[in-house]
Amino acid sequence: MDLGLKGSKVLITGGTKGIGRAIAETFAAEGADVGICARNAAEVADTVEALKARGVAAYGEAVDVADGAALKAWVGRMADRLGGIDVVVANVSALAIGADEESWRKEFETDMMGTVRLVDAAMPYLEKSPAGAIVTISSVSGREIDFAAGPYGTFKAAIIHYTQGLAYQLAAKGIRANTVSPGNTYFDGGVWNSIKDGNPALYAEALALNPTGRMGTPQEMANAAVFLASRAASFITGTNLVVDGALTRGVQF
16 A cells, blocks of 8 residues: 655654664655654764665654654754655653652653644644644553553543543644554563563563553554554544454454
């Protein structure tokens, strides 16, 4: 299937590792030009070079999405370099699961406001795009009570609500908004890699909950995100696509 993404201008936050990196690489493989950010400048530079090697334009900067002014400025610079914005993917998470106030603050500023500010900054460009699309990355923790209940799960649920509101509000402008909710996703250097090494009992418990007997891969999550952003999904908006290998038991209506 031709996803119709060749020449599209795409921004991805948290684009150097795991799901974000896979999303950036998949867009590039489809012929889209890509702008990324992450906090580590060296990792951004390495990722940009890898994306350019796929024959597309790619740019990146070190940005903390919790810094609203820096995020807005980055969006503007990327739009100038790319020649516009067709797609934004809000991918960054603070991964804060503590019950303390600082964890709540980090989740709000990074996950929630990092998403809202990205969309707000990109909106003038999305409104000019012939195929504007917003994809937010939530989590199965946003729809089930699990070990990440608290700030992480709360704001992941809020992101789904926010995105579905955007879909309704922006439909008349031709801008689509959808969410991907990944299940447990394993990759080297990721959170489940750390849990496997540091808390093997929790890792084994999480693995046993999935009837597939494994965790997902970043590529499997990226496939969903890129499809939802593409013209192949032109009549899909307001959807929360759960990609979890039947981990969650709740029925979506």
